[in-house]
Amino acid sequence: MPGVHDFAIAGLGAVGSATAAELVRRGHSVIGFDRYRPPHTMGSAHSDTRMIREAWYHGSPYVPLVRDAHARWRQLERTSGRTLLRTTGALMMGPEGGRVFAGGPLREAIRPGTGDVALAPADVAERFPWLRPETGTVTIYEPGAAVLSLEACLEATLETAAGADLRFDEAVIEWSAAGSGVRIRTERAEYRARRLAIAAGAWTPQLVPELGLPLEVERTVQYWFEPAGLHALALAEGPAWVWELEREGTWYGFPPTARGLKAGMHFQAGRGTDVEQVDREVGASETEALRRLFDRYAPAVAGALAHASVCLYTNTPDEDFILDRHPDHREAVIFAGGSGHAFKFLPVLGAMMADLLTDEAPGQDVSLFSLDRFRADAA
Ligand SMILES: Cc1cc2nc3c(=O)[nH]c(=O)nc-3n(C[C@H](O)[C@H](O)[C@H](O)COP(=O)(O)OP(=O)(O)OC[C@H]3O[C@@H](n4cnc5c(N)ncnc54)[C@H](O)[C@@H]3O)c2cc1C
Missing domain, CATH: 3.30.9.10 (D-Amino Acid Oxidase, subunit A, domain 2)
Structure with missing residues (x-):
């Protein structure tokens, strides 16, 4: 079995790649898996363009997140030397x-x-x-609304995560808690990590069937x-x-x-x-x-x-994302339910995922995305 990484990531699409980039930026060792090779056309993150706009969210907790994301995309533009967004209104x-x-x-x-x-x-x-x-x-x-160049955004994000061990065309089949970490079984091998991020988009329920996610x-x-x-x-x-x-x-x-x-x-x-x-x-x-x-x-x-x-x-039923720890296995953090509007937030969602995975105080309020809102047995 290969060595133990700090963090493993199941799914390197939009949110998984942003999570990998943020963890690498913070100096952690990361291994990531995707069943395909992003950017690919089988999930939710392909096809040229995505909007980043604020008006849709006015009066809601999303506004500071959009503003933060907008600034972080501009920052990534500077560090990557790529054109990532264009202000079109x-x-x-x-x-x-x-x-x-x-x-x-x-x-x-x-x-x-x-x-x-x-x-x-x-x-x-x-x-x-x-x-x-x-x-x-x-x-x-x-x-001030802008259009993001989707493939360039994903490529720049994956480049930022280049220090990670990224394994494409290798699907995660299952995972389990093991000692103080997790064991991950893919199509090819078994791996260990201290923590696991699950960001498998439309396939996420397959990796946490016990949660019965309402997706x-x-x-x-x-x-x-x-x-x-x-x-x-x-x-x-x-x-x-x-x-x-x-x-x-x-x-x-x-x-x-x-x-x-x-x-x-x-x-x-x-x-x-x-x-x-x-x-x-x-x-x-x-x-x-x-x-x-x-x-x-x-x-x-x-x-x-x-x-x-x-x-x-x-x-999700309320169109708000799910971004939370697994209720029974705190070493796993889940993102799911992009609900047609997650792409613009990627750099912020990556940071939120990294905060939960590393037990750092969240830089942003994540309560809106709590799993408890769908769990009848939650206190
Ligand atoms: C048509 C359309 C238009 C949109 N327009 C906008 C917009 O204008 N603005 C906006 O902000 N958002 C928009 N969105 C939403 C946004 O693109 C999604 O919310 C976002 O891409 C979701 O990211 P994700 O990481 O959850 O899923 P994905 O990006 O699909 O990533 C999931 C990844 O997990 C991988 N995977 C799955 N199962 C496994 C496994 N078992 N093991 C390993 N890897 C696995 C998949 O291959 C995939 O790469 C739009 C979405 C669509 C479909």
């Missing part, structure tokens, strides 16, 4: 009484001092003439269209948008990159699937549904379909 749009605005944080965003701007439909059409909001659509424009894996599709029409150049400047529609659900769009104009549907209730049975094909009727949204709400900007790719959300 973002629009949050929806009907007055809808899910996005009704009594939620976006109400707070309109308050003075946030830097955000409320726009009437006519203002939206004037400033961003490719968008056609209906009467009654409320819009918050957040000029739903949702298949979702990202599409890239050739930018077209009069506004193709302006579109690239931004903003990104997240737009709740009364009938069709919530959709989003990104300023085009070299891969094209990316768009897709956000959260579609009742679409839970088995992570081992995900349909990776994208049907023509799915693409047509998205094209109908463009035709109606952003006509003439989406040209030919360039590419489509299936991605996974792993949702």
